[in-house]
Amino acid sequence: MCAQGTYITCANSPGQNFTGCACGQCAPPGCDGCVVHLAGGSTLRG
Structure with missing residues (x-):
């Protein structure tokens, strides 16, 4: 389960936010x- 407010973005899909908390699985x-x-506002590169 992801922390509330966590989401994924993709460089090749600007302006879109995807549900998930791990690039490899989500x-x-x-x-x-x-x-x-x-x-909290920090980011993790996948």
């Missing part, structure tokens, strides 16, 4: 440049 197919955005 990123949509074809996601390039995956970044996990944590509720």
Whole structure:
């Protein structure tokens, strides 16, 4: 279960936020440049 406010973005899908908290398990197919955005404002590059 992801922390509330956590989401994923993909560099090749600008302006879209995807549900999930781990690039490897939750990123949509074809996601390039995956970044996990944590509720506190920090990010994790996938």
